[in-house]
Amino acid sequence: MAHDAREPPLASSSIPIIGHAIGLARRSFEYYVDLSKQTNAPIVTVSLPGQKMYVVTKPDLIQQAQKQHRTLAFPPIAAKFATTVVGLSKEAQVILADNVNGDDGDHGLSMETYTAMRVALKPGPELDDMNRAMLAEINKMLHQLSAETGTKLSLYAWLQDSLTVATTRAIYGPMNPFEDKEIADAFWDFEEGLMSIVIGFLPSLTARKPVAARNKAVRAFQEYYKNGGIEQASAYAKSRYEVEVSNKFPPEDIARSSVGGTIALLVNTVPGVFWTMLHIFSYTGLLQQVRAEIDACTRTSDPVSDGDNVTNTIDVATLKENCPLLLSTYHEVLRYRTIGSSVREVREDTELGPFLLKKGAMLQMPARVIHTDASCWGNTDFNPSRFLPEEKKSRPGDICFRAFGGGKTLCPGRHFATNEILAVVALFIARFDVKEPTGGWKMPTTTKTNVAAAAMGPDNDVDIEFMTREGFKGISWAVKLEASDKIFSIVSEDL
Numbered sequence: 001m002a003h004d005a006r007e008p009p010l011a012s013s014s015i016p017i018i019g020h021a022i023g024l025a026r027r028s029f030e031y032y033v034d035l036s037k038q039t040n041a042p043i044v045t046v047s048l049p050g051q052k053m054y055v056v057t058k059p060d061l062i063q064q065a066q067k068q069h070r071t072l073a074f075p076p077i078a079a080k081f082a083t084t085v086v087g088l089s090k091e092a093q094v095i096l097a098d099n100v101n102g103d104d105g106d107h108g109l110s111m112e113t114y115t116a117m118r119v120a121l122k123p124g125p126e127l128d129d130m131n132r133a134m135l136a137e138i139n140k141m142l143h144q145l146s147a148e149t150g151t152k153l154s155l156y157a158w159l160q161d162s163l164t165v166a167t168t169r170a171i172y173g174p175m176n177p178f179e180d181k182e183i184a185d186a187f188w189d190f191e192e193g194l195m196s197i198v199i200g201f202l203p204s205l206t207a208r209k210p211v212a213a214r215n216k217a218v219r220a221f222q223e224y225y226k227n228g229g230i231e232q233a234s235a236y237a238k239s240r241y242e243v244e245v246s247n248k249f250p251p252e253d254i255a256r257s258s259v260g261g262t263i264a265l266l267v268n269t270v271p272g273v274f275w276t277m278l279h280i281f282s283y284t285g286l287l288q289q290v291r292a293e294i295d296a297c298t299r300t301s302d303p304v305s306d307g308d309n310v311t312n313t314i315d316v317a318t319l320k321e322n323c324p325l326l327l328s329t330y331h332e333v334l335r336y337r338t339i340g341s342s343v344r345e346v347r348e349d350t351e352l353g354p355f356l357l358k359k360g361a362m363l364q365m366p367a368r369v370i371h372t373d374a375s376c377w378g379n380t381d382f383n384p385s386r387f388l389p390e391e392k393k394s395r396p397g398d399i400c401f402r403a404f405g406g407g408k409t410l411c412p413g414r415h416f417a418t419n420e421i422l423a424v425v426a427l428f429i430a431r432f433d434v435k436e437p438t439g440g441w442k443m444p445t446t447t448k449t450n451v452a453a454a455a456m457g458p459d460n461d462v463d464i465e466f467m468t469r470e471g472f473k474g475i476s477w478a479v480k481l482e483a484s485d486k487i488f489s490i491v492s493e494d495l
């Protein structure tokens, strides 16, 4: 592949033509880190069979790339990815392609969907309603655990099953298709085989299992819409649906797009809770400190004025104001455990700083490279105190934190996800004691992580043994959220 001297320096490979493709297949998200160490340049050119790719390795250059969103564009890639992953019809592809990148204004399915999602997910009454519905489900899911004596649990499997129902019920309402365990399992079979659908030459042959699982979930969504399930859904689901109907998206494609949309809802939140819990359990002394913060903002009902039953109430808004170590730990888990790469298509020859990017190439901005860069973070070992307000002053700019991407495509679900993760973690820690496994905690490896995800996935589950905390037996628990007018500023754009 021709290389202009003004393009970013070429990353070398010992095996010609396919060397980088092999590296990516073998090392997954760590390959970008290998490349950045090997070249020590702010951006490198990586030659893949049939595709030129640039990998940005420094946050300043990422900021510049984000500002050029017309020529370094995300929506065209998202549209192609969605088309393949959920199997959109030809008719739907034409509708989606119309003004896909917003070059002719804000009209069209692509642009209107982004706007609808951002509006419904921004802090305010609509998001509060969705969060409250989600928190009520989370409280039920923890209630079902109530363990007076030692109980064993496979942590990841439990989180995946429970959060799938809790989250999707909050989004799709009481007729939510994922209430049916078969549909929930079909969704996760589809998600597990997602990359084989993307890479497959003829997915219906080469990715049979995930395609069949996806189609099962699609049929369940078709039934849901036919039976009017959307009428009782959240503002988020309703506004997406209304945009699709007004753009004349065919009904089957609306169901397909809903299966695709559920990926964003679930795939990063489940590992987000899993890793936050494991890091808190395993880091010496952290569980006790975080628990003391949570206990201090748990309200216990007064048996005289509130009745005989003692109820402990946790307010997520209070947690976010009064538990700095819990928040710092969550923030650090995201730094340490996210890998998401913001991807852009180079739509015309574009200058990025002193470099020339060629039309047709793909631009990757992997969070993992920035999150493991010692020039941003100093010592990059896991440090739960890193994001405490007092520590923050001695850290470089927040542009180094890339867990939710940034710029125009900054994750609009970050507030919803943050509330969900903090609520599950806080309620679990407040209610239960966890027994340290014989031989200590072992963090699962993450080599099988789906590279399209934003968070690492564990290669194996972790079995935990837990029981109700001493002195907390027979207590009822409630979780609530006062109006979230004070948001937790997790990325520099929120400040």
Ligand code: HEM
Residues within 6 Å of the ligand: 074, 078, 114, 117, 121, 264, 265, 266, 268, 269, 272, 338, 340, 341, 342, 343, 402, 403, 404, 405, 406, 407, 408, 409, 410, 411, 412, 413, 414, 416, 417, 454, 455
């Ligand atoms: C811990 C959980 C989550 C993480 C780590 C995460 C991370 C990300 C990342 C890295 C991006 C790409 C940003 C870019 O390209 O610059 C993204 C985009 C997106 N996320 Fe999330 N996300 C999470 C949860 C959620 C949830 C719960 C929702 C929905 C309620 C959601 C909805 C979206 C959407 C719609 C986009 C596309 C935005 C656009 O293209 O404008 N995410 N997310």
